[in-house]
Amino acid sequence: xxxxxxxxxxxxxxxxxxxxxxxxxxxxxxxxxxxxxxxxxxxxxxxxxxxxxxxxxxxxxxxxxxxxxxxxxxxxxxxxxxxxxxxxxxxxxxxxxxxxxxxxxxxxxxxxxxxxxxxxxxxxxxxxxxxxxxxxxxxxxxxxxxxxxxxxxxxxxxxxxxxxxxxxxxxxxxxxxxxxxxxxxxxxxxxxxxxxxxxxxxxxxxxxxxxxxxxxxxxxxxxxxxxxxxxxxxxxxxxxxxxxx
Numbered sequence: 087x088x089x090x091x092x093x094x095x096x097x098x099x100x101x102x103x104x105x106x107x108x109x110x111x112x113x114x115x116x117x118x119x120x121x122x123x124x125x126x127x128x129x130x131x132x133x134x135x136x137x138x139x140x141x142x143x144x145x146x147x148x149x150x151x152x153x154x155x156x157x158x159x160x161x162x163x164x165x166x167x168x169x170x171x172x173x174x175x176x177x178x179x180x181x182x183x184x185x186x187x188x189x190x191x192x193x194x195x196x197x198x199x200x201x202x203x204x205x206x207x208x209x210x211x212x213x214x215x216x217x218x219x220x221x222x223x224x225x226x227x228x229x230x231x232x233x234x235x236x237x238x239x240x241x242x243x244x245x246x247x248x249x250x251x252x253x254x255x256x257x258x259x260x261x262x263x264x265x266x267x268x269x270x271x272x273x274x275x276x277x278x279x280x281x282x283x284x285x286x287x288x289x290x291x292x293x294x295x296x297x298x299x300x301x302x303x304x305x306x307x308x309x310x311x312x313x314x315x316x317x318x319x320x321x322x323x324x325x326x327x328x329x330x331x
Contacts, residue, residue, distance in 0.1 A: 103166075108167055250314075278312065
């Protein structure tokens, strides 16, 4: 290859036979001690892969000739390996670094196209920080919406009782007039002769319950006055509607 291989801004040296310097690849990956080439070359996977490459005839896979792994002594030396071993080493380090290596080789062999340099580590960290901030902000917004529902659920958890309008408003943590306004605007209750009553569909759905109390009017005639109660299910529904606005 006549071009120079560069991974994450690090130039990867090649020897006379075209092998690539694993030490340079190690530096490009971050240089962690546990990712050193010597550590990987001692693994069973590396040993088996090297043995397999060495038994292949006519170098049908490798683009280089001679040995698969060569160690050059000296300050500027290092461990040089064939391209297949660079891929395997990168995958051993991490899938993310493996992908960078694949892209670097693709860019190297692509003719007539501008090679786009990968993001620096600082840029990657900055992007990750922005993404995490967006995720945190989105979760905070979701929590703000769900908070009323969660608070109501804690207050009436396991309850199978009925709550007057006043107690329902307290359980939903809102003023009585706000609770009745939301319940009325969303078709839960309505006024009948100055008294709150519940719509039949909300009663059937288990959100409300109505009790009728008898009384005598001025003429002595028996009358019935409705009293609306909300179930825990109905209170939770009102709180959810309140949190959406």
